[in-house]
Amino acid sequence: MGKSDVCLRGKDLLGLQNMTSAEIELILDTAREMKTIIDRDIKKVPTLRGKAVINLFFEPSTRTRTSFELAGKYLGADVCNITTSASSVVKGESLRDTLLTVEAMGVDLIIMRHAAEGAAQFAAGIVKPLIINAGDGAHEHPTQGLLDMFTIREKKGTLQGLKVAIIGDILHSRVARSNIWGLSKLGAQVHLAGPQTLLPRDIDALGAKVHKRVEEALDGADVVNVLRIQRERQQKGLFPSAREYARIFGVNSARLALAKPDALLMHPGPMNRGLEIAADIAYNEHSVIAEQVKNGLAVRMAALYLMLMGGSQVETIN
Amino acid sequence: MKRLIKGGRIINPADNTNMVGDILIENDQIVEIGENLRCEGAEVFQADGLIVAPGFIDMHTHLREPGLEAKEDIASGTRAAAAGGFTTIACMANTKPVIDSAILVVGVNRRAQEIGVVHVKPIGAVSKGLAGQELAEIGDMIAAGAVAFSDDGKYISNSQLLRTAMEYISIFDGLLISHAEDETLVEDGVMHEGSVSAMLGMKGRPAVAEDIAVARDLLMAEYVGARIHIAHVSTKGAVELIRKAKERGVRVTAETTPHHLYFTDEALTGFNTAFKVNPPLRSAEHVAAVREGLRDGTIDVIATDHAPHAFEEKDVEFRYAPSGFPGLETALGVILTTLYHSGFMSLQDLVARMSSAPARILGLEAGTLQVGHPADIVIFDPDQEWQVDPQNFWTKARHSPFEGVKLKGKAIATIVAGKFVMCNGEVLQ
Numbered sequence: 001m002g003k004s005d006v007c008l009r010g011k012d013l014l015g016l017q018n019m020t021s022a023e024i025e026l027i028l029d030t031a032r033e034m035k036t037i038i039d040r041d042i043k044k045v046p047t048l049r050g051k052a053v054i055n056l057f058f059e060p061s062t063r064t065r066t067s068f069e070l071a072g073k074y075l076g077a078d079v080c081n082i083t084t085s086a087s088s089v090v091k092g093e094s095l096r097d098t099l100l101t102v103e104a105m106g107v108d109l110i111i112m113r114h115a116a117e118g119a120a121q122f123a124a125g126i127v128k129p130l131i132i133n134a135g136d137g138a139h140e141h142p143t144q145g146l147l148d149m150f151t152i153r154e155k156k157g158t159l160q161g162l163k164v165a166i167i168g169d170i171l172h173s174r175v176a177r178s179n180i181w182g183l184s185k186l187g188a189q190v191h192l193a194g195p196q197t198l199l200p201r202d203i204d205a206l207g208a209k210v211h212k213r214v215e216e217a218l219d220g221a222d223v224v225n226v227l228r229i230q231r232e233r234q235q236k237g238l239f240p241s242a243r244e245y246a247r248i249f250g251v252n253s254a255r256l257a258l259a260k261p262d263a264l265l266m267h268p269g270p271m272n273r274g275l276e277i278a279a280d281i282a283y284n285e286h287s288v289i290a291e292q293v294k295n296g297l298a299v300r301m302a303a304l305y306l307m308l309m310g311g312s313q314v315e316t317i318n
Numbered sequence: 319m320k321r322l323i324k325g326g327r328i329i330n331p332a333d334n335t336n337m338v339g340d341i342l343i344e345n346d347q348i349v350e351i352g353e354n355l356r357c358e359g360a361e362v363f364q365a366d367g368l369i370v371a372p373g374f375i376d377m378h379t380h381l382r383e384p385g386l387e388a389k390e391d392i393a394s395g396t397r398a399a400a401a402g403g404f405t406t407i408a409c410m411a412n413t414k415p416v417i418d419s420a421i422l423v424v425g426v427n428r429r430a431q432e433i434g435v436v437h438v439k440p441i442g443a444v445s446k447g448l449a450g451q452e453l454a455e456i457g458d459m460i461a462a463g464a465v466a467f468s469d470d471g472k473y474i475s476n477s478q479l480l481r482t483a484m485e486y487i488s489i490f491d492g493l494l495i496s497h498a499e500d501e502t503l504v505e506d507g508v509m510h511e512g513s514v515s516a517m518l519g520m521k522g523r524p525a526v527a528e529d530i531a532v533a534r535d536l537l538m539a540e541y542v543g544a545r546i547h548i549a550h551v552s553t554k555g556a557v558e559l560i561r562k563a564k565e566r567g568v569r570v571t572a573e574t575t576p577h578h579l580y581f582t583d584e585a586l587t588g589f590n591t592a593f594k595v596n597p598p599l600r601s602a603e604h605v606a607a608v609r610e611g612l613r614d615g616t617i618d619v620i621a622t623d624h625a626p627h628a629f630e631e632k633d634v635e636f637r638y639a640p641s642g643f644p645g646l647e648t649a650l651g652v653i654l655t656t657l658y659h660s661g662f663m664s665l666q667d668l669v670a671r672m673s674s675a676p677a678r679i680l681g682l683e684a685g686t687l688q689v690g691h692p693a694d695i696v697i698f699d700p701d702q703e704w705q706v707d708p709q710n711f712w713t714k715a716r717h718s719p720f721e722g723v724k725l726k727g728k729a730i731a732t733i734v735a736g737k738f739v740m741c742n743g744e745v746l747q
Binding site: 116121201 | 511512513515516517518519520522524588589630633634635636637638
């Protein structure tokens, strides 16, 4: 279905806003093949042997960085990590100079996480190695969006016509934005809910439906994606207390019962059990939270492969 | 030394002149304005097809000297002004050190005479060190030649300080210029709040922050009976508040900028730091309201808010970049392209908002073409098409939101006190 025209080789992966649905589907289809590698006894394939990939993280991260690192290693690439919590301004070296240094080492692909929105796009404009945006401020986190879509599609067969409720701190969430773009492109309807203080003004312009009450978003939902609430948001006065948040906006079994009986429960992690998600439902029969982690690896393998080596077809990797 | 400018269309809003004619200059003064003037031995400038107008006055320039010369200095900033057709610029106080005492006003004036090519009029700080706490020595600065007072870049959050400043400045019938954005509402904000900021995930500076700040300033000016000038008006709400205040007799004047008349916040989608400015580029609804406010006279002045920065300061992540960009060399082209060639406003009204209006507000003997007055003149071609290339700027800055934009209208010559300081794009000193 026109997929033969689609090719991600040599392209950056900066966000889902500017990707076509065909490009997204190519990654999701390829990830299905990649997932079989993870279950093998010998996980290493030589596909990306001789390629150098660097994790350049300006924000602390364990799961995303590890997921990318393993994704590269399973495919045979050399992967190393630079983690620095300081912003370029604090550190005294500009982001441009850091990137030029990394480029000079001959890497083929840079996976970058940064607190500033647009940082990945800035990097893509400076250096030749391909860039994967592993999160830029509250802007986008495309591989998280892709893994969420992969998880839903795997369980539901399709994204078309599904009601996906995203609950929590939308304002500061790059996960929410990537999900909104990606899910909408593949035909799902995204509903957002959380305290209004954590909902960006005019976010409906992205094509999502916004609710002030969590219950409205959950009603009849096929998927419930609960976002992490960072405790410093409370210190900034955006909601009065963790206790009140959990009572009014937290997803618990009673609220989850408003969704469809076979609804999926998702969370990008790390979870605050008892805050945005009740402890007793985190790993219940609806939950696909552990599966999301595995799928994240598969999606990242697919992205690395398609960007560095891929053609326009889904291929079986041996 | 006599100079004769022949055959141009003379537009002088101060006395509603709009005619094809000649201007004779002797030394630093205009000595005759009329048709078919003749003068033996005068150097003749043929201005056929060009507009001859009072030299533009920018009441909102950041010259960065003293202390921030990596961004700009008085030599480069005044050359940028000359290139853009400006003959007088008023420079803001947020230098290092802050222009908050008479000796600094004197110093800027002296440097301007030594190395500047256009007239420079310092604006003093309202508060010492722009700290928003104690009143600066305003009377002393007025005696030294300060033309207005502003903590520009910062809102005077302390309402008591604002009241005191207004009362004190009004002793001298001076002018307070307000950068009106409520600080608590724009903290950490980097762009207009709306659908584009929602999309980009960037913290917004909501329009209501400007509306609230303007409302307080207007109420205080009304209560005290003082003059107030609102800098860089960018919101629909601010325009409406100022319009209503003028109707009930508040002594308010206002300016907006070429960039707030030209761009919307859609320009931010590429995270290009060249577009980062305070107040931010607004949505289309606000741009339309600001244009209308300029047309109906609610907004008196077009000012550049020329705010250059060094390359390395702007060459960072959007969040960390300083706000502002140079504007002196693009202002005329942007204004003519946006408002004149579109038929939105007349040339005469636009010239007024860049010359006679700022002269009136600042109390300057400038902004008019009159016999016996200093010969501060701009000659421009309203139809010349050109493309903005910051590499060709006279300012030190090499960034501009207008980079690559095709404009129609360009200054051809700038005459300051009877001398050509710019001709055909070349600054002559």
